[in-house]
Amino acid sequence: MKWLEVMAEQAELHGQRVVAETLGVSRTVVSQVINGRYPGDLGRIQRLVEGAYLNRTVMCPVLGEIRLNECLANQSNTRTTGNPLRIKLYRACRSGCEHSSLDQVQDFKVQGIAGRRNEYDADGTIRRLTIQAGDDKCELIALLKTELKHLGIKYNRVMKERE
Known part of the structure; x- marks a missing residue:
């Protein structure tokens, strides 16, 4: 396993803390993987190492060619507020991207396009x-x-068109 050898070599050269920061995992994970005791998803760690240290890339539908570890980081990002690029990435990673390792595929098409254009899917x-906010209630x-402000703008626009 070349990736494991590379990971161990990088840990030897730069320390486990640096490798952990580069991969976006804990030092414990790095130690467990190197020592053959990691109980988690080794495939995910392999992809992180291949992206960070072996220059493995994928073609992102939003960003173009990026390193595999960056792709995995984008998939796990749920903080999208106020950043259009993060919103595009969030949606792309969850709507059938071939590189996504997420379990669920979500449909982000506007609800009610076929014959129900004026309906708003509040529950959706x-x-x-x-999901975007995660556990952060303030978020x-x-x-x-923000959603209410946008609804107000749309409502006012529709009312002006009716006048």
């Missing part, structure tokens, strides 16, 4: 915003405020 929006409140 709340689910999406809750969820900020996302909901």
Whole structure:
């Protein structure tokens, strides 16, 4: 396993802390992998090492060619508020990207396009915003405020068009 040899070599040269920071894992994970005692997903660690140290790349539908470890980091990112690029990445990683290792594929198409254009999917929006916010309640409140502002803008636009 070349990737494991490379990981051990990098830990020897730079220390386990540096390798852990580069891969986005803990020092404990690095130690367990090197010593053959890691109980988690070795395939994920292999992909991280191949991206970070062996220059393995993938073609991201949003960013173009990126390192595999960056792809995995983008998949695990749930903080998307206020950054259009992060929102695009979040959606791309969860809507069938061939490089995504996420279990669930979510449909981000606008609800009700076929014959129900004026319906707003409040439950779907709340689910999406809750996922984006994670466990951060303040973040969820900020996302909901932004959503309400956008709804107000859309409502005002529709009312002006009716006049």
